[in-house]
Amino acid sequence: MAEASGRPAVLPRTMHQRRHILDLDDFSRDEIVRVFDAADSMREVMQRDIKKVPTLRGKVIVTLFYEASTRTRVSFEIAGKALSADVVNLSASGSCVSKGVSLVDTVRTLEAMGIDAVVVRHSASGAPYLMAQHLRTSVINAGDGWHAHPTQALLDLYTMRGHFGALDGLKVVIVGDVLHSRVARSNLWGLHTMGAEVVVCAPPTLVPAAWRAGCEPQVEPPPSRLLPPVRLSYDLDEALPGADVIMVLRLQRERQQSGLLPTLREYSRRYGVNAARVALARPNALVMHPGPVNEGVEIAPDVAHGAQSVIEEQVRNGVAIRMALLYQLLGGR
Numbered sequence: 001m002a003e004a005s006g007r008p009a010v011l012p013r014t015m016h017q018r019r020h021i022l023d024l025d026d027f028s029r030d031e032i033v034r035v036f037d038a039a040d041s042m043r044e045v046m047q048r049d050i051k052k053v054p055t056l057r058g059k060v061i062v063t064l065f066y067e068a069s070t071r072t073r074v075s076f077e078i079a080g081k082a083l084s085a086d087v088v089n090l091s092a093s094g095s096c097v098s099k100g101v102s103l104v105d106t107v108r109t110l111e112a113m114g115i116d117a118v119v120v121r122h123s124a125s126g127a128p129y130l131m132a133q134h135l136r137t138s139v140i141n142a143g144d145g146w147h148a149h150p151t152q153a154l155l156d157l158y159t160m161r162g163h164f165g166a167l168d169g170l171k172v173v174i175v176g177d178v179l180h181s182r183v184a185r186s187n188l189w190g191l192h193t194m195g196a197e198v199v200v201c202a203p204p205t206l207v208p209a210a211w212r213a214g215c216e217p218q219v220e221p222p223p224s225r226l227l228p229p230v231r232l233s234y235d236l237d238e239a240l241p242g243a244d245v246i247m248v249l250r251l252q253r254e255r256q257q258s259g260l261l262p263t264l265r266e267y268s269r270r271y272g273v274n275a276a277r278v279a280l281a282r283p284n285a286l287v288m289h290p291g292p293v294n295e296g297v298e299i300a301p302d303v304a305h306g307a308q309s310v311i312e313e314q315v316r317n318g319v320a321i322r323m324a325l326l327y328q329l330l331g332g333r
């Protein structure tokens with residue numbers, strides 16, 4: 001049922017109104033909880049026969065993806081449409097971007113057409129921040145370079161909360177190519193804010209240099225002021241006992257060509273998550289992966305599709321979280 005304002009009665013009013021979603025480093029614990037509470041209501045909408053509410057009728061959202069995406073782009077489109085917004089998808093190859101028009105000029109052109117929000121993915125770290133400086137329109141970071149992927153981290157945290165009720169005290173082991181992972185960085189902020197203990201596990205060549213400098217495995221925190229404290233381990237078998245969550249990161253195969261890994265076989269042997277390694281964690285531990293998954297490299301197929309895997313649930317929750325964020329940015333005004 002909708003109120004006169006068009007806001008579904010199930011949704012709480014937002015207390016704090018933010019303009020942009022750029023990373024989780026400026027999200028308070030209360031704000032993250034409010035996103036989760038709104039996502040609970042959105043999940044209920046998505047379980048109806050008619051998955052549509054009028055909340056964002058008349059709003060226009062543009063998705064602007066300069067890099068490939070399946071999950072993030074499509075879930076934003078589904079989320080916007082379920083809230084009755086008009087969603088326009090623009091890819092770099094199908095726009096004036098391919099004629100050399102700058103990012104800022106592109107989004108200024110879009111803004112002149114009266115859009116309300118732009119969801120952007122870009123290979124350059126910081127691109128959404130540049131846009132936010134030049135636009136009145138809301139900017140949502142859908143992944144910038146190696147830097148941040150805040151909506152992925154929120155859906156990851158929301159999935160954990162769905163299983164454990166709260167994140168305080170959970171032990172989360174993030175394993176894989178942390179160096180190049182925007183997912184890992186945003187999760188570190190969110191997990192830290194929500195009170196989880198994080199262990200990062202990777203080969204030394206796939207850990208940011210600032211974390212390694214003077215930092216032997218097992219020493220915390222890493223000497224970096226750019227991220228919250230984490231424990232670093234180079235040994236997955238040592239890191240896993242007591243883990244509530246194993247978050248596996250995609251191994252970006254191109255890293256092998258750049259000399260950061262000896263062979264994929266060696267990587268899988270030392271850092272691949274297989275059934276024997278899952279058994280080292282707590283019995284009810286969750287296995288997570290943001291996707292896309294390289295089965296047989298960073299995760300064994302039987303683990304990716306096994307009873308402890310919540311990879312599909314993460315994708316499902318991605319729609320509810322993105323609906324919640326769009327509602328809070330555009331609907332609570």
Ligand code: CP
Pocket residue numbers: 068069070071072073143152290291292
């Ligand atoms: N997790 C994630 O960002 O997936 P996509 O690249 O498919 O959007």
